[in-house]
Amino acid sequence: EADIYQTPRYLVIGTGKKITLECSQTMGHDKMYWYQQDPGMELHLIHYSYGVNSTEKGDLSSESTVSRIRTEHFPLTLESARPSHTSQYLCASAGQGADQPQHFGDGTRLSIL
Amino acid sequence: AQSVTQPDIHITVSEGASLELRCNYSYGATPYLFWYVQSPGQGLQLLLKYFSGDTLVQGIKGFEAEFKRSQSSFNLRKPSVHWSDAAEYFCAVGVSGGYNKLIFGAGTRLAVHP
Numbered sequence: 376e377a378d379i380y381q382t383p384r385y386l387v388i389g390t391g392k393k394i395t396l397e398c399s400q401t402m403g404h405d406k407m408y409w410y411q412q413d414p415g416m417e418l419h420l421i422h423y424s425y426g427v428n429s430t431e432k433g434d435l436s437s438e439s440t441v442s443r444i445r446t447e448h449f450p451l452t453l454e455s456a457r458p459s460h461t462s463q464y465l466c467a468s469a470g471q472g473a474d475q476p477q478h479f480g481d482g483t484r485l486s487i488l
Numbered sequence: 489a490q491s492v493t494q495p496d497i498h499i500t501v502s503e504g505a506s507l508e509l510r511c512n513y514s515y516g517a518t519p520y521l522f523w524y525v526q527s528p529g530q531g532l533q534l535l536l537k538y539f540s541g542d543t544l545v546q547g548i549k550g551f552e553a554e555f556k557r558s559q560s561s562f563n564l565r566k567p568s569v570h571w572s573d574a575a576e577y578f579c580a581v582g583v584s585g586g587y588n589k590l591i592f593g594a595g596t597r598l599a600v601h602p
Contacts, residue, residue: 406588415576415595415597417592417593418532418592423589465532467532473582473584474520474539475588476522476537478534479531479532479533480531481529481530482530
Protein backbone atom coordinates (compact mmCIF):
# COMPACT_ATOMS: atom_id res chain seq x y z
CA GLU A 376 0.00 0.00 0.00
CA ALA A 377 1.26 3.44 -0.98
CA ASP A 378 2.19 5.89 1.76
CA ILE A 379 0.98 9.29 0.65
CA TYR A 380 -0.90 11.57 2.97
CA GLN A 381 -3.02 14.62 2.42
CA THR A 382 -4.27 17.08 5.01
CA PRO A 383 -6.80 18.32 5.70
CA ARG A 384 -9.30 15.81 4.34
CA TYR A 385 -12.07 18.42 4.36
CA LEU A 386 -11.90 22.21 4.48
CA VAL A 387 -14.73 24.73 4.46
CA ILE A 388 -13.50 28.30 4.44
CA GLY A 389 -14.56 31.78 3.43
CA THR A 390 -13.70 33.71 0.30
CA GLY A 391 -10.40 35.60 0.32
CA LYS A 392 -8.59 33.32 2.74
CA LYS A 393 -5.13 31.91 2.04
CA ILE A 394 -5.14 28.12 1.94
CA THR A 395 -2.39 25.52 1.92
CA LEU A 396 -3.16 21.91 1.16
CA GLU A 397 -0.50 19.52 2.42
CA CYS A 398 0.82 16.42 0.68
CA SER A 399 3.56 14.16 1.95
CA GLN A 400 4.90 10.83 0.78
CA THR A 401 7.29 8.45 2.48
CA MET A 402 8.32 6.41 -0.57
CA GLY A 403 11.18 8.66 -1.71
CA HIS A 404 9.46 9.28 -5.04
CA ASP A 405 10.91 12.05 -7.17
CA LYS A 406 7.75 12.73 -9.16
CA MET A 407 4.72 14.29 -7.53
CA TYR A 408 1.44 15.61 -8.91
CA TRP A 409 -1.65 17.61 -8.03
CA TYR A 410 -4.98 16.87 -9.68
CA GLN A 411 -8.30 18.67 -9.48
CA GLN A 412 -11.47 16.59 -9.63
CA ASP A 413 -15.03 17.83 -9.59
CA PRO A 414 -17.68 15.39 -8.29
CA GLY A 415 -18.29 12.55 -10.72
CA MET A 416 -15.78 13.90 -13.18
CA GLU A 417 -12.37 12.95 -14.51
CA LEU A 418 -9.08 14.10 -13.03
CA HIS A 419 -7.26 17.12 -14.42
CA LEU A 420 -3.54 17.63 -13.79
CA ILE A 421 -2.82 21.12 -12.41
CA HIS A 422 0.79 20.82 -11.21
CA TYR A 423 3.66 18.37 -11.22
CA SER A 424 7.24 18.13 -10.03
CA TYR A 425 10.22 16.13 -11.21
CA GLY A 426 12.01 16.57 -7.90
CA VAL A 427 13.30 19.13 -5.43
CA ASN A 428 13.11 22.71 -6.73
CA SER A 429 11.22 21.54 -9.84
CA THR A 430 7.60 22.58 -10.41
CA GLU A 431 5.58 22.75 -13.61
CA LYS A 432 2.02 23.65 -14.56
CA GLY A 433 -0.22 20.89 -15.76
CA ASP A 434 -2.89 20.67 -18.42
CA LEU A 435 -5.59 22.57 -16.53
CA SER A 436 -4.91 26.18 -15.73
CA SER A 437 -5.05 26.84 -12.01
CA GLU A 438 -4.62 29.91 -9.80
CA SER A 439 -2.89 27.74 -7.22
CA THR A 440 0.87 27.51 -6.74
CA VAL A 441 3.10 24.69 -5.50
CA SER A 442 6.55 24.30 -4.03
CA ARG A 443 8.97 21.39 -3.68
CA ILE A 444 11.62 22.17 -1.11
CA ARG A 445 11.88 18.61 0.16
CA THR A 446 11.45 15.35 -1.73
CA GLU A 447 8.65 14.13 0.47
CA HIS A 448 6.59 17.34 0.62
CA PHE A 449 4.57 19.02 -2.14
CA PRO A 450 2.15 21.62 -0.75
CA LEU A 451 -0.41 23.49 -2.85
CA THR A 452 -1.36 27.07 -2.00
CA LEU A 453 -4.25 29.32 -2.93
CA GLU A 454 -3.42 32.92 -2.03
CA SER A 455 -7.03 34.11 -2.08
CA ALA A 456 -9.69 31.45 -2.22
CA ARG A 457 -12.82 31.91 -4.35
CA PRO A 458 -15.98 29.82 -4.71
CA SER A 459 -14.71 28.67 -8.12
CA HIS A 460 -11.90 26.86 -6.29
CA THR A 461 -14.40 24.51 -4.67
CA SER A 462 -13.35 21.02 -5.73
CA GLN A 463 -11.50 17.90 -4.65
CA TYR A 464 -7.71 18.06 -4.85
CA LEU A 465 -5.76 14.81 -5.20
CA CYS A 466 -2.02 14.43 -4.70
CA ALA A 467 -0.01 11.60 -6.24
CA SER A 468 3.57 10.42 -6.51
CA ALA A 469 5.51 8.05 -8.75
CA GLY A 470 8.92 6.46 -8.80
CA GLN A 471 11.51 6.56 -11.56
CA GLY A 472 10.70 4.91 -14.86
CA ALA A 473 7.85 5.42 -17.28
CA ASP A 474 6.30 2.15 -16.14
CA GLN A 475 5.88 3.29 -12.55
CA PRO A 476 2.24 3.89 -11.61
CA GLN A 477 1.09 6.94 -9.76
CA HIS A 478 0.05 6.41 -6.14
CA PHE A 479 -2.71 8.65 -4.80
CA GLY A 480 -3.58 10.19 -1.48
CA ASP A 481 -7.16 10.28 -0.19
CA GLY A 482 -7.66 13.85 -1.35
CA THR A 483 -8.77 17.14 0.16
CA ARG A 484 -12.34 18.21 -0.42
CA LEU A 485 -12.33 22.02 -0.47
CA SER A 486 -15.42 24.19 -0.17
CA ILE A 487 -15.15 27.96 -0.48
CA LEU A 488 -18.15 29.89 0.80
CA ALA B 489 -3.77 13.49 -29.59
CA GLN B 490 -3.81 11.02 -26.74
CA SER B 491 -7.18 10.26 -25.21
CA VAL B 492 -9.08 7.68 -23.20
CA THR B 493 -12.75 6.90 -23.68
CA GLN B 494 -14.92 5.04 -21.21
CA PRO B 495 -18.22 4.68 -23.08
CA ASP B 496 -20.32 3.72 -20.07
CA ILE B 497 -20.95 6.49 -17.53
CA HIS B 498 -23.06 4.29 -15.25
CA ILE B 499 -23.35 0.51 -14.98
CA THR B 500 -25.58 -1.44 -12.64
CA VAL B 501 -25.10 -5.15 -12.02
CA SER B 502 -26.48 -7.65 -9.57
CA GLU B 503 -24.23 -9.08 -6.91
CA GLY B 504 -22.62 -12.28 -8.19
CA ALA B 505 -22.99 -11.30 -11.82
CA SER B 506 -20.04 -10.85 -14.14
CA LEU B 507 -18.73 -7.41 -15.02
CA GLU B 508 -16.97 -5.83 -17.95
CA LEU B 509 -16.01 -2.15 -18.04
CA ARG B 510 -14.92 -0.80 -21.38
CA CYS B 511 -11.93 1.38 -22.10
CA ASN B 512 -10.63 2.59 -25.47
CA TYR B 513 -7.51 4.65 -25.91
CA SER B 514 -5.84 6.70 -28.59
CA TYR B 515 -2.07 6.74 -28.43
CA GLY B 516 0.54 6.49 -31.15
CA ALA B 517 3.07 4.29 -29.41
CA THR B 518 2.84 1.21 -27.22
CA PRO B 519 0.79 2.38 -24.28
CA TYR B 520 1.17 1.92 -20.59
CA LEU B 521 -2.35 1.22 -19.36
CA PHE B 522 -3.85 1.39 -15.90
CA TRP B 523 -7.14 0.81 -14.14
CA TYR B 524 -7.84 2.67 -10.89
CA VAL B 525 -10.80 2.46 -8.52
CA GLN B 526 -12.13 5.30 -6.41
CA SER B 527 -14.52 4.76 -3.52
CA PRO B 528 -16.62 7.73 -2.37
CA GLY B 529 -14.54 10.35 -0.63
CA GLN B 530 -11.29 8.49 -1.28
CA GLY B 531 -8.31 8.76 -3.56
CA LEU B 532 -7.56 6.42 -6.43
CA GLN B 533 -6.32 2.88 -5.82
CA LEU B 534 -4.40 1.03 -8.51
CA LEU B 535 -6.19 -2.14 -9.61
CA LEU B 536 -3.80 -3.32 -12.31
CA LYS B 537 -1.41 -2.18 -15.00
CA TYR B 538 -0.19 -3.27 -18.42
CA PHE B 539 3.21 -2.45 -19.80
CA SER B 540 4.19 -5.31 -22.08
CA GLY B 541 4.09 -9.07 -22.40
CA ASP B 542 1.03 -11.11 -21.60
CA THR B 543 -2.02 -9.20 -22.76
CA LEU B 544 -4.18 -10.56 -19.95
CA VAL B 545 -3.17 -8.98 -16.65
CA GLN B 546 -4.35 -9.85 -13.20
CA GLY B 547 -4.97 -7.28 -10.54
CA ILE B 548 -6.14 -6.95 -6.99
CA LYS B 549 -9.64 -7.76 -5.71
CA GLY B 550 -10.17 -10.43 -8.38
CA PHE B 551 -10.06 -8.04 -11.35
CA GLU B 552 -8.37 -8.70 -14.66
CA ALA B 553 -7.99 -6.73 -17.87
CA GLU B 554 -7.15 -7.64 -21.43
CA PHE B 555 -5.12 -5.47 -23.77
CA LYS B 556 -6.21 -5.72 -27.40
CA ARG B 557 -3.96 -3.66 -29.63
CA SER B 558 -6.09 -4.18 -32.73
CA GLN B 559 -9.10 -2.69 -30.97
CA SER B 560 -7.16 -0.10 -28.91
CA SER B 561 -8.98 -1.45 -25.89
CA PHE B 562 -8.16 -2.36 -22.32
CA ASN B 563 -11.38 -3.70 -20.80
CA LEU B 564 -11.68 -4.54 -17.13
CA ARG B 565 -13.44 -7.71 -16.05
CA LYS B 566 -14.51 -9.52 -12.93
CA PRO B 567 -16.30 -12.90 -12.97
CA SER B 568 -18.43 -12.30 -9.87
CA VAL B 569 -19.12 -8.84 -8.48
CA HIS B 570 -19.38 -8.17 -4.75
CA TRP B 571 -21.39 -5.32 -3.20
CA SER B 572 -18.11 -3.75 -2.05
CA ASP B 573 -17.07 -3.29 -5.69
CA ALA B 574 -19.50 -0.37 -6.04
CA ALA B 575 -17.26 2.58 -6.87
CA GLU B 576 -15.95 4.75 -9.69
CA TYR B 577 -13.51 3.11 -12.07
CA PHE B 578 -10.99 5.06 -14.12
CA CYS B 579 -8.95 3.84 -17.06
CA ALA B 580 -5.73 5.73 -17.81
CA VAL B 581 -2.99 5.69 -20.41
CA GLY B 582 0.56 6.60 -19.46
CA VAL B 583 2.41 8.87 -21.84
CA SER B 584 6.07 8.03 -22.10
CA GLY B 585 8.75 10.64 -21.61
CA GLY B 586 9.25 13.11 -18.83
CA TYR B 587 6.96 13.07 -15.90
CA ASN B 588 4.90 9.88 -16.22
CA LYS B 589 1.86 11.79 -17.45
CA LEU B 590 -1.44 9.95 -17.10
CA ILE B 591 -4.45 10.67 -19.26
CA PHE B 592 -7.64 9.60 -17.55
CA GLY B 593 -10.99 8.62 -18.92
CA ALA B 594 -14.11 10.21 -17.48
CA GLY B 595 -14.80 7.18 -15.33
CA THR B 596 -17.55 4.57 -15.02
CA ARG B 597 -19.70 4.52 -11.92
CA LEU B 598 -20.59 0.99 -10.88
CA ALA B 599 -23.66 0.25 -8.78
CA VAL B 600 -24.24 -3.24 -7.37
CA HIS B 601 -27.71 -4.51 -6.55
CA PRO B 602 -28.08 -7.10 -3.79
